[in-house]
Amino acid sequence: MEAQAPSHVQSSWAYLTIFAALVVLTGTTVGAALAPLGHWHIPVALLIAAGKAILIYLFFMHGLESGRLVWLIVMGALLCLSILLSFTLADYRSRPDDSHLRGLRSAACEQCRTTSG
Amino acid sequence: MLSANLVKPGVLPGALPHEAPATQEPLASQFADLYQQREVATLGMWVFLATEILFFGGPLTAYAIYGGRFSDDFVAASERLSVPLGALNTVVLLGSSLTVALAVRAARLGQFRSVSLLVLATIVLGVVFLGIKALEYSHDYAEGLIPGIRFTAEWRPGVEARHAELFFFFYFFLTLLHAVHMLVGLAAWAVLLLRTLRGRFSVRWNAPIEVAGLYWHFVDVVWVFLFPLLYLLRH
Numbered sequence: 208m209e210a211q212a213p214s215h216v217q218s219s220w221a222y223l224t225i226f227a228a229l230v231v232l233t234g235t236t237v238g239a240a241l242a243p244l245g246h247w248h249i250p251v252a253l254l255i256a257a258g259k260a261i262l263i264y265l266f267f268m269h270g271l272e273s274g275r276l277v278w279l280i281v282m283g284a285l286l287c288l289s290i291l292l293s294f295t296l297a298d299y300r301s302r303p304d305d306s307h308l309r310g311l312r313s314a315a316c317e318q319c320r321t322t323s324g
Numbered sequence: 325m326l327s328a329n330l331v332k333p334g335v336l337p338g339a340l341p342h343e344a345p346a347t348q349e350p351l352a353s354q355f356a357d358l359y360q361q362r363e364v365a366t367l368g369m370w371v372f373l374a375t376e377i378l379f380f381g382g383p384l385t386a387y388a389i390y391g392g393r394f395s396d397d398f399v400a401a402s403e404r405l406s407v408p409l410g411a412l413n414t415v416v417l418l419g420s421s422l423t424v425a426l427a428v429r430a431a432r433l434g435q436f437r438s439v440s441l442l443v444l445a446t447i448v449l450g451v452v453f454l455g456i457k458a459l460e461y462s463h464d465y466a467e468g469l470i471p472g473i474r475f476t477a478e479w480r481p482g483v484e485a486r487h488a489e490l491f492f493f494f495y496f497f498l499t500l501l502h503a504v505h506m507l508v509g510l511a512a513w514a515v516l517l518l519r520t521l522r523g524r525f526s527v528r529w530n531a532p533i534e535v536a537g538l539y540w541h542f543v544d545v546v547w548v549f550l551f552p553l554l555y556l557l558r559h
Contacts, residue, residue: 216432217429219426222422222425223422225422226418226421226422229418229421230415233411233414233415233551234411236551237411237556241558248557248558249553249557252552253553255552256548256552256553259545263421263544263548264541267421267424268537268538268542273366276367277367277370280371280374281370283374284373284378287377287378287381288377288378288381291381291382292384292385292388295385295389296389296392299393300392308390309393
């Protein structure tokens with residue numbers, strides 16, 4: 208078995224181009240924050256950030272040349288993150304009473320406090 | 325004692341002559357060759373980064389919950405942060421990712437003089453990032469934006485100061501967590517710079533530079549998300 212490290216090496220210009228794209232996207236995200244986007248500010252900002260992250264992953268972190276196992280690990284982590292975010296937010300957004308978020312004791316909490324105490 | 329004469333450290337018994345590493349090439353005894361050792365090292369870093377995604381994911385989820393509930397107060401608090409300094413720091417950190425990517429490239433090509441210079445540039449850019457962050461923190465202190473310690477800033481009518489304080493708690497928690505990661509990365513680069521100058525790496529063995537590079541890029545990706553989420557909340 209020939210044991211050689213992968214000899215695939217990108218040109219310096221490729222990396223400089225990716226860096227330029229990342230700087231342009233940083234400018235875009237600042238510009239988008241100043242634009243009247245209303246409720247679309249966070250989705251647009253996250254979309255741009257995701258684009259930057261994908262560029263860094265594919266080129267700087269050599270995601271393009273990495274094996275299936277690395278893809279599996281990255282996708283697995285992102286899947287877990289999406290489960291964490293979506294289930295937690297679905298829970299909080301669907302609660303009629305959010306007094307616990309506002310730091311107030313709800314009537315139900317007051318009751319459980321007195322019964323346990 | 326018994327095996328000392330049978331197995332030299334770093335050389336697997338039965339290794340083919342052309343695979344037998346030079347004495348300074350640190351092949352650990354459990355690996356067949358340096359290529360396998362490199363694969364395991366990078367895979368280990370990827371697994372660690374997977375746990376890091378969820379480590380940062382926890383506080384970001386809490387931030388999403390409270391930011392969604394108190395969006396007006398969080399926007400008012402976010403507007404107190406300096407967008408020019410935040411954007412400048414983003415570019416500085418992206419620049420350090422560029423120097424890291426070029427350092428890994430130079431290591432693969434065996435250009436170790438370039439590697440030293442690029443790693444040094446990375447350290448300088450990392451220190452500049454932390455310096456700008458310290459400048460921002462001192463502004464925050466002067467303006468009374470330190471939650472729990474000195475939160476005396478004036479807010480326009482309609483903004484609940486307690487909720488703005490909560491925003492600044494998330495701001496400091498997330499940026500300090502990120503800064504700790506930067507410090508760890510800077511320490512790693514300092515060690516790797518010394519090792520590079522001592523000629524410890526070669527075209528065949530430069531995995532530590534690559535692995536540290538993966539970590540550094542990840543810390544950059546975290547900041548890419550933190551910058552808009554913390555600095556650019558607007559209506």
